[in-house]
Amino acid sequence: MSIIATWSDKGGTGKTTLSTSLACCFASGPLPLYDLDPQRDAARWAARRDIPCTSLGVDDARQFLQDHADSPELVVVDLPPGVPGLTIAALAEVCLVPTRPGDADLVALGRALKQLNRARQAGNPDLKIGVVLTQARVGTVRTETVEQALRVMAEMESFAYLGRLSHRVQIESAGASGQDLLRCGDGAVVHEFRCILSGISELLGSRNIE
Numbered sequence: 001m002s003i004i005a006t007w008s009d010k011g012g013t014g015k016t017t018l019s020t021s022l023a024c025c026f027a028s029g030p031l032p033l034y035d036l037d038p039q040r041d042a043a044r045w046a047a048r049r050d051i052p053c054t055s056l057g058v059d060d061a062r063q064f065l066q067d068h069a070d071s072p073e074l075v076v077v078d079l080p081p082g083v084p085g086l087t088i089a090a091l092a093e094v095c096l097v098p099t100r101p102g103d104a105d106l107v108a109l110g111r112a113l114k115q116l117n118r119a120r121q122a123g124n125p126d127l128k129i130g131v132v133l134t135q136a137r138v139g140t141v142r143t144e145t146v147e148q149a150l151r152v153m154a155e156m157e158s159f160a161y162l163g164r165l166s167h168r169v170q171i172e173s174a175g176a177s178g179q180d181l182l183r184c185g186d187g188a189v190v191h192e193f194r195c196i197l198s199g200i201s202e203l204l205g206s207r208n209i210e
Contacts (some may be wrong), residue, residue, distance in 0.1 A: 002072055004031075005047075006096045007079040008091035009115070014098040014134035017171060017181070019078040020119040022096075023051050024180040024198055025209050026074075034077045036061065038083065042078035049180060058084045065091060074204075077205045088125070090119030095202050096162075098132045101146040113157050120158075128203040134194055135166035162199035165192055 002100040004022065006015040020038040020042055033053040035042035046053035056064060058080060065088065068075065077092070081087030089095045095116055099109040104115050109131065131150060147164065154161040165171060165181075166188070174184035181193040201209040 002074045003068060003077055003088065003092040003093040004074065004094045004096065004204075005079055005085075005089045006098065007085045007112070008081050008099065008108065009099055009112040010105065011104060011106055013081075013100055013108075014132070014165065016045060016078055016098060017134075017165070018098055018132060020045045020049065020051065021174075021181040021193065022050060022197075022200070023076045025182060031077045032073070034064065034075060036064075036088070036189055037078055037080045050135045061087050064088065066145075067157070082200050086115055086119075090116060090122075093128065094130060094134060094200065095199055096126045096130045096200070097159075098134045098165075100135045101133060106146070109145045113153075113159060117157065129159035130162045130200060130203055132162050136164045138166045160199055160203060162194060163195040165189070165196070171176045 008015055014201070016037070023031045028154065030051045033042060033046050033051050035046070035055045036058060038058070041053055043055045044055050079088055097109060097112050097116075099105045110143055113129070116129050117126065126155065131154070133147060133150060136146070143164070150161045150190055153159075168189055170184050174181055174189070179192040181189055186189070192201050197209050
């Protein structure tokens with residue numbers, strides 16, 4: 001199933017920033033974006049960026065999966081956190097899980113990884129999982145410690161640690177002004193996001209990311 005899902009077991013981790021920016025970055029043009037989060041932030045941001053975006057309710061998940069079960073078209077889906085988003089996350093080709101470096105966020109990441117690994121065992125063995133560290137303070141011991149822990153966890157839990165998006169004002173202003181992270185005008189943000197895109201490209205194989 002050709003779905004890139006952004007999902008987390010808790011809210012406020014940066015799913016929408018990741019999904020809307022990612023949808024802009026394919027060489028063939030913007031990917032269709034689906035917003036299943038009731039807050040509809042992805043739909044609002046997509047309108048500013050001229051990205052095709054469809055808003056769906058959680059009750060539409062079954063029909064969405066049926067429509068895309070055999071479709072070769074790659075789409076990006078911004079999912080609600082927790083159980084409501086898990087069904088699509090578990091059946092995606094790639095599930096991206098953003099996490100902040102706080103204790104509660106890392107506990108939620110552990111829960112999310114367990115649920116996604118169960119999905120692999122239950123019927124989607126090809127599911128690829130990528131973790132992105134978000135809102136990380138630059139140059140702090142906390143950030144460096146969490147990054148090191150994620151790299152170690154990646155080997156044990158069979159996911160790819162894709163890198164970090166540091167806590168920067170430019171990321172917030174990019175979304176507010178309708179810019180994706182590759183064009184937000186800040187060299188550090190662009191560098192970090194390009195590293196993440198490189199990792200996603202490896203997970204996707206033959207698809208061409210900008």
